[in-house]
Amino acid sequence: MGDEDLLRRGRAARTAWLVLGLMLVSIGFIGIFVPLLPTTDFLLLALPCFARSSPRLEAWLLNHRRFGPSLRAWRAERAVPRHAKVAACIGMALGFGTLDAKGDRP
Numbered sequence: 001m002g003d004e005d006l007l008r009r010g011r012a013a014r015t016a017w018l019v020l021g022l023m024l025v026s027i028g029f030i031g032i033f034v035p036l037l038p039t040t041d042f043l044l045l046a047l048p049c050f051a052r053s054s055p056r057l058e059a060w061l062l063n064h065r066r067f068g069p070s071l072r073a074w075r076a077e078r079a080v081p082r083h084a085k086v087a088a089c090i091g092m093a094l095g096f097g098t099l100d101a102k103g104d105r106p
Helices: 003-033 039-053 055-062 068-077 082-102
Strands: none
Touching: 003 039, 003 055, 039 055, 039 068, 055 068
C-alpha cells in the first residue's frame, strides 16, 4: 500500500470522525431543549471523535463555559461530578412525574 493510499485513508478517517463528532454535538445541542435527551452524554461521546479529527473542536468543547467543567472532570477522573448526578436525577424525576401527571402511558 502506497503512501498516497495511507494518506487518503487517514483523511477519510479524520473526516468520518469529524462528521460523527459534529452529529453528536448536534444531538447534544437538541438535548438542551428536549426533556430526557441527555446533553452531556453526547458531548462526552463527541470528545474522542474530535480528539481523532480536530484538536481545535476538542479544545472548544473542553473550554466551553457551560459544558467544559463536566467534560474535563470526566476526562480526568472518569466520573461525573456529584452536582451533575443530582441535577440529572432531579430532571429525570420531574420528567417522569410530568408524564405520569398527564396520564400518558407508553
